[in-house]
Amino acid sequence: MNNFIVFTGGPGSGKTTVIEALRRQGYCCAPETGRKVIQEQVKQNGTAFPWLDKIAFRDEMVRMELANFNDYRDKPETVFFDRSILDCLGYSLLEALPTPKKLEELCEELTYRKRVFVFPPWQEIFENDAERKQDFEEAVRTYEVMVGVYERSGYRLIEVPRLTVEERIGFILGHIQIR
Template identity: 60%
Template sequence: MNNLIVFTGGPGSGKTSVIDALKSLGYRCAPEVGRKVIQQQVEQQGRALPWLDKVTFRDEMVREELANYQAFEESEQLVFFDRSIVDSYGYSLLETLPISESLLNNCNELEYNSKVFIFPPWDSIFINDQERKQDFDEAIATYEKMVTAYNQFGYQLVEVPKLSVEVRVEFILASVG
């Protein structure tokens, strides 16, 4: 079994809360790269930000996703990813950005577990912050593009129920068990 388990979906749907809960239980988790890139770029006064230069932002996310994958690809333990390289492809679809041959190759060649957990838009928990400037309609559109992207690359999407973090964690662990 491939031990690299991906969480995807729109922003503000609870992925990071579940990742944090899994970390507290001792599971290995790869961080969300979009937030990391935004924080680094703001700190460095860079331009690779989704509100300044979407292509450069996407390319930085790809670079970070590759590093995440390489850091964990040989893991014999479960590793939970807060998004994957396929999300960068989905972001490209969402923003109608040009898609390079390299990105397509990476999406085809980097292998994650065939079951991908998708977190549906959930208005009652959605909030904006310094790094998340999208509104709820954009969260829905992002979710839809992630469904398209993961289906295109042959992943089986498993929708995570809109329940407490604890129940979501139990659901995911039972599904990968």
């Protein structure tokens, strides 16, 4: 989908902050599924947590990414995605999980704009919270895995510079020619 813009990278690099700022400006934005899975599992007293059952966590993210894609499929305007189905594949590789054939098929079927914005690790803004328990070194490894997954899948990565949120938004909108 040429109007589906993806943000990827490691945790704690500012993706969600930029997505939320874009949402406040009136842009259509899909939520990040990993955080949503954790929040739902807490409410349901579930077990699909990355620190408890990595495969169940990944599978829930896949389910939600597919739902995200389908929910926005008919939107004519630009939609910003806080990660994509490819991040589920990246998570599988990062955690050395078996990769289901269905996930590989979904990574080929669900297409996004070929220019993806990658947020590099940024230690000065990195923080842990109730849903993010990784340390900074794991954030760097996650970034490296995501870069590899997207590049191997034929996407062109545009690194988002370490700037203020407003400047990052200007950089992104300038690259996709939205004012």
